[in-house]
Amino acid sequence: MPLAKKSVKTRSFVLLLRQGARRLDALLSLKGLVLGSAVLLLLIAGNHENHVPAVGNWLFQISERMASAPTSDPEIALIRLDEDELLLVQQDPIQSAVLPLLLRKDKLIALVLPGAVRERPVQAEQLMLMLPGELMRQSPHLTEWRQQAAKADQLRERIRQGQLLIGLTKDGVSSFPEQAFPVKTPEHFSQMPLSVWLLSMGVPVDWMTAIGNWLQQRVTLTPAEWPVDPALSGAGYRASDSASDHATRQLIWQQESHIHGDLALALYLRYQLQSRHLEQEPSIVFRDGYAIELGDQLLPVNSDGAIVPATLSTDRLQYLSLQQSLRAPPAQPIWIFAASRAQLAEVAATVQALQHRHYFYQPYWNPWLFRVMLLLLCLYAVWIQPLLRRSTALLSGAFIVVILCVAQIAWQLGFKQLLPLPMLIQWFVPASLCMMLWQHRRGQQETLKWDFHRAQYQLAHQFYQQGKLNEALAALAPCYTRVAVTALLYDIAVQQERKRQYQDAALTYDKVMQRNPRFKDAAKRAEALSTLSDSTTLSVDFSGTQSLVMPAQEGVKPVLGRYQIERELGRGAMGTVYLGIDPKISRRVAIKTLSFREFDSDQLERIKERFFREAEAVGRLTHPHIVTVFDVGEEADLAFMAMDYVDGRSLDRCASEGTLLDIEEVYSIVAAVADALHYAHQQNIVHRDIKPGNILYDAASSQIKVADFGIARIVDDSKTKTGDMLGSPVFMSPEQLKGNKVTGASDIYSLGVTFYQLLTGALPFSGDSIANLAYHILNKKYVSVREVRPELSAGVVRVVNKALHREPSRRYANAGEMADAVRGLLSREFGRKAS
Structure with a gap:
């Protein structure tokens, strides 16, 4: 059976192509979007330690309110300096009014400056060498210098002893060649994706442990060796610039190869x-990666040496002015x-x-927890959720979100650790919704496919009963394989065999065997017919129009009623328009269709009524400039009008400008359309949607036709109603609006309005x-056509103005x-009359 074997191979290749297309469609669908976002989050899982997303911010506030804040009075006083005083402290601290407070021996003082501390140069030593001994002992300048020198010595000593800590902001740090940056240490061994690769390569666990211990080396922090000033040399610290709620505070900074503490950490x-x-x-x-040791104390921090202070810690602080x-x-x-105030609050809140x-703080194992949880949530959203009913999936998704929120708050309250669950929640909620939408669309597609299958089978059965075997085969081609x-x-194959269509019957039996090789005696009949069929192999190709659910064999056109469909002409407000041929008289017709599947069942009767009302309205019109209706019909899933x-x-x-017709042509067209409307009005029919798109014009034959009376109604006293707005707004009359x-x-x-646009390429009103737009039409005055196109005559201005008058x-x-x-106008301007 060469014909049957070839058909089986062809069908296998087609099935392979369809499977590949379905997989590609899945990657490009909402499901592919969810998988792609999960992969992207997996790639950046180790780079979000300092990120507090919107959901995390909300959960952070809830846990803060539930946590017990410190009840003891704060031991910190915040003193704010104005800009002038701050500048004096930087340039000449000895002369500053702040100096008496800086020299208090019983206080621990932190001074946050935008620049380095500078001492005013004093030339007293040269003065001492020049003055005689008696004057030197009595000089008031020398006495003042000695007093200043004593204060400077005290200031140096307090800085050296750590009683006065000087912190520099970002601007102050950037003034030095060696700037401070957040610590960028090697990742903890348990965080490294390299470990998975090493295990897969067979590296022993002992080696991996040794590498992890090497990465966990302990680094002692030292004060930053910044040149506070040549005379007042001492330790300078980096002060964080951010004072917003829920922002991270950097406790550890790195300056070249040195790692040192923040001002708040040093003050603490x-x-x-x-x-x-x-x-x-x-x-x-x-x-490395998770904590700071202060002698016998242990301060857990983020892997980069940062923390997130509680926002309630500055409520009871005291703010004072210098005075x-x-x-x-x-x-x-x-x-x-x-x-x-922001800098004061930042340092005080951290201390x-x-x-x-x-x-x-965020524990060092956050990235791995994020990866594991993301994989579990992705597994649920992509593979488990589509198996559930929509209501069950919605409830289970909400339950998962609640569990993650409770876990985040409970863990934060119990262990003071920030987990990556908020970011997972922010990903899971839209991912779950996308999968629900994907599942809904998939269900709709399956429903549509089965509806299509049933419709095709019913259509094929009708064709078979009518003796149209080829049409029945074409209708069955896209159907699922069912008994x-x-x-x-x-x-059908048996009927073809009875009509001695042996070659067609053999092909049909082959289709039966493709669906079920053991169905009845199809294989035996096909083998018997192979000796009778010609050697020429027929290629059967099923195709259909874009809108009609009517596939057909090659050489057999789809039909509506008795009309064969050639091609699609366009789409209108009511439906799709096709070019068809009446086979009985070989006349070409335009077939306008209305698919019932596009409307709900409660709207279908009203839509049918409106469609056939159009046919009734246009069928009453017989005019050379109005499109003639020849026939109207209704099938199972659509109605049509020829x-x-x-x-x-x-x-x-x-x-539009650049495509305008000659003025003479425009005059002829408008006159012909006016004649057609006059005739229709005499038949009590109003078009209601006159516009250039509904006027057909053939320049070669000068044929003019008014089309699409789709929103026309019979103007009858018993049927006319007010309040309906149908048509194109820019062409509507004021009373219609x-x-x-x-x-x-x-x-x-x-x-x-159409006359105006055909003459100028513009509309009289727009919005x-x-x-x-309605306000302009009802209240504004349009620009005269002559102002837009100066070569137009005064006569056409009068015609347009009278037609566009607001009062009917x-x-x-x-x-x-x-x-x-x-x-x-034609007679006066061009010396002829319109036909």
């Missing part, structure tokens, strides 16, 4: 030294001086968070919305009068 350490009466300051050791502090020095043991351990489909194919086919195109292609009763005067107005009574009495006026 110095206060611990004083309050615990330690003789030696404990060294600061940074465990208030000089009059009555605060009693708190810690004083912080800064130029802005207080360290004192009370009231801060949060009823296979049985109908077998019956109309006169016009070789030409609509005038909307000739209604108001919802008043529409008469033939409305078509005259629309024809006036960015329907309301704005001031327009032409009827469309025939307007046609006569346009013919008068």
Whole structure:
């Protein structure tokens, strides 16, 4: 059976192509979007430690409110300096009014400056060499210099002893060649994706442990060796610039190969030294990736040495001005001086968070937890959720989100650790919704496919009963393989065999075997027919139009009623328009269709009524400039109307600047359309949608046709209603916009707008919305056509103005009068009459 074997191979290749297309479609669908976003998050899983997403911010606030804030009074006083005083402290601290406060021996002081501290140069030593001994002992300048020198020595000593800590902001740090940056240490071994690769390559676990221990080397932090100033040399610290809620505070900074502490960390350490009466300051050791050791204390931090202080820690702090502090020095043991309230709050909040351990941090294993949880959520969203019902999937997704939120808050309250669950929630919610939408669309597609299958089978069964075997085969081609489909194919093959269509019967039996190789005696019949069929192999190709669910064999056109469909002409407000042929008289017709599948069942009767009302309205019209309706019919899934086919195109292609027709042609067209409207109005039919798109014009034959009476209604007293707005807004008359009763005067107005556009390429009224457009039409005055196109005559201005008058009574009495006026223009300007 060479024919059967070839068909089986062809079908296998087609099935392979379809499977590849389905996989590609899945990658490009919502499901592919979810998988792609999950892969992207996996790639950046180790780079989000300092990121607090929107959901995380909300959960952070909830856990803060639930957490118990410190109840003891803060031991920090915040003193704000103005810009002038701050500048004086930087340039000449000895002369600053802040100096008495800086020299208080019983206080621990932190000074936040945007630049380095500078000492005013004093030439007193040269003065001492020049003055005699008696004058030198009595010189008031020398006495002042000695006093300043003593204060400078005290200031140096306080800086050296760590009683006065100087912090520099970002601007101050950037003024030095060696700037400070956040710590970028090697990742903890358990965070490294390299470990997975090493395991896969067979590297022993002992080697991996040794590598991990090497990465966990301990680094001792030292004060930054910044040149605070040549005379007042000492330690300078980096002060964080951010003071916003839920922002990370950097405790560890790196300057070239040196790692040092932040101003807040140094201030906390110095206060611990004083309050615990330690003789030696404990060294600061940074465990790579997760903690800071302060002697016998352990401060867990992020892998880059940062924390997130609680926002409630600064509520009870005291803010003072310099004048208030000089009059009555605060009693708190810690004083912080800064130029802005934000800098004061930032340092104080961090110190207080360290004192009370009231801060949060991200554990070193966050990236791996993020990866594992993301894979689990992705597994659920992509593979498990589509198996659930929509309501069940919605409830289970909400349950997962609630569990993640509760886990985040509980873990934050219990362990002061920030987990990556908020970012997972922000990914999971839209991913789950996308998968639900994907599942819904997939269900709709399956429903449509089965509806298509049932419709095709019913259509094929009807063709079979009518004896149209080829059409029945074409209708069965896209159907699923079911017993009823296979049985109908077998019956068709038997009928073809009885009609001695042996070659066609052999092909049909082959189709039966493709669906079920053991169905009845199809294989035996095909083998018997192979000796009778010609050697020529028929290629059967099923194709269909874009809108009609009517596939057909090659050489057999789809049909509607008795009309064969040639091709699609276009799409209108009511449906798709095709070029068809009446086989009985070989006449070409334009077939307008209305698919019932596009409408709900409750709307279908109203749509049918409107469609057949159009046929009734247009069928009553017999005029050379109106499209003629020949036939109308209804099938199972659509209705159709066969109309006169016009070789030409609509005038909307000739209604813009650069594509305008000659003025003489425009006059002829408008006169012909006015005649057609006059005739329709005499038959009590109003078009309601006159525009260039509904006027067909063939320049070669000068044929003019008014088309698409799809929103026309019979103007009968028993049926006419007000309040309906149908048609194109830019061409609507004022009374139509108001919802008043529409008469033939409305078509005259629309024809006036069309006349205006065909002459100028522009519209008399426009607007960015329907309301704005309606306001212009009802209240504004349009630009005269002569102003847009100066070569136009005054006569055409009068015709357009009268047609576009807002009052229907001031327009032409009827469309025939307007046609006569346009013919008068033709006669006066071009010396001829319109046909």
